[in-house]
Amino acid sequence: GDSVTQTEGLVTLTKGLPVMLNCTYQTTYSPFLFWYVQHLNEAPKLLLKSSTDNKRTEHQGFYATLHKSSSSFHLQKSSVQLSDSALYFCALSAMSNYNVLYFGSGTKLTVEP
Amino acid sequence: EAAVTQSPRNKVTVTGGNVTLSCRQTNSHNYMYWYRQDTGHGLRLIHYSYGAGNLQIGDVPDGYKATRTTQEDFFLLLELASPSQTSLYFCASSGGGAGAEQFFGPGTRLTVL
Numbered sequence: 001g002d003s004v005t006q007t008e009g010l011v012t013l014t015k016g017l018p019v020m021l022n023c024t025y026q027t028t029y030s031p032f033l034f035w036y037v038q039h040l041n042e043a044p045k046l047l048l049k050s051s052t053d054n055k056r057t058e059h060q061g062f063y064a065t066l067h068k069s070s071s072s073f074h075l076q077k078s079s080v081q082l083s084d085s086a087l088y089f090c091a092l093s094a095m096s097n098y099n100v101l102y103f104g105s106g107t108k109l110t111v112e113p
Numbered sequence: 114e115a116a117v118t119q120s121p122r123n124k125v126t127v128t129g130g131n132v133t134l135s136c137r138q139t140n141s142h143n144y145m146y147w148y149r150q151d152t153g154h155g156l157r158l159i160h161y162s163y164g165a166g167n168l169q170i171g172d173v174p175d176g177y178k179a180t181r182t183t184q185e186d187f188f189l190l191l192e193l194a195s196p197s198q199t200s201l202y203f204c205a206s207s208g209g210g211a212g213a214e215q216f217f218g219p220g221t222r223l224t225v226l
Contacts, residue, residue, distance in 0.1 A: 043217035
């Protein structure tokens with residue numbers, strides 16, 4: 001079935017360093033990939049999304065490229081800020097049912113001064 | 114921006130108790146969802162609906178019922194609550210279709226003693 005894997009449960013970085021959060025997915029259908037961000041005691045919010053192979057999508061300094069050949073949609077940022085500390089979820093919807101999202105287990109990013 | 118509200122925000126009940134979580138959206142969205150969030154598991158879909166009177170089963174439906182009374186209102190029912198249902202519950206709404214964003218409510222923290 002459709003699924004998403006996020007390998008890092010916890011990432012801790014110093015402010016100003018680059019970050020990459022891993023996301024791989026599994027589906028036999030045409031995929032749509034999302035990154036959601038959840039700050040402490042808040043609801044998850046959409047950060048960015050894509051269904052276009054090999055095209056970089058960006059929002060609020062974060063960027064990701066969908067690579068269908070490797071079933072990946074890694075989230076990156078060149079210089080993290082303290083305000084980036086949050087829980088990040090990768091999610092998948094597929095052509096079998098675009099109205100259902102499959103979420104990964106999440107990566108907690110902590111940025112230290 | 115999309116508006117999804119949930120009530121109550123916090124709830125404590127005892128094992129075997131009867132609990133109803135409420136969700137209302139004012140976005141005229143067709144789709145509404147109930148998720149539970151647990152550390153290490155991300156967001157897991159319990160039930161969803163694409164309109165009043167409709168109910169679709171999600172990935173973790175056991176022990177939960179749901180009812181969509183109007184386009185705006187979606188309820189989650191725990192008729193015999195168990196400690197394993199202690200969790201953070203989120204409701205979401207979406208217009209549906211490929212790439213549609215899901216808008217989340219603020220969450221309800223449920224504790225079953």
